[in-house]
Amino acid sequence: MKQLYLLFLLVSLTFCSSNKNDFSENSGQSQEWYPVTKVVDGDTFWVDNGTSKGIKIRLTGIDAPESQKRWKKEEGHYGKESKAYLTKMLKDKKVRLETDIDSLDRYGRTLSYVYLEDDTFVNAIMIKEGYALIMTVSPNVRYADLFYNLQVQARENNRGLWNR
Secondary structure (H helix, E strand, O other), X not given: OHHHHHHHHHHHHHHHHHOOOOOOOOOOEOOOOEEEEEEEEOOEEEEOOOOOOOEEEEEOOEEOOOOXXXXXXOOOOOHHHHHHHHHHHHOOOEXXXXXXXXXXXXXXXXXXXXXXXXXXXXXXXXHHOOOOEEOOEOOEOOOHHHHHHHHHHHHHOOOHHHOO
């Protein structure tokens, strides 16, 4: 019985240590860094994952104004500024992606909380500086309270799109 227990423990430890750098079902965190290839607007961009197409990323928990008229959506107030700010933040950078419960939106974009190599939390900065609004869509609510508080601060301090 003792040998069976030790075997189980050894297999468990081996499994845990071999998966520590992969996406985890529990944490949704990746230790991989992806180069940013293109910014679409203030909440959407592309990264190079080694495939010919790459991955289209949609920042989870935020909504930035449209930067140009597309389909039936009009250009939003502060849309161009939002895109420019995200472009400046991500230009020539690599990002780490963190997912919540749902990892894809209805358009097939990867929903992510995004971090720069210096640990800057991109989603939070976009709200804090007034370049995006909170958009909490259940079940992806991990940072909903943080984002709400940052939006209140941005509005109270007339930052970004709140500066009218």
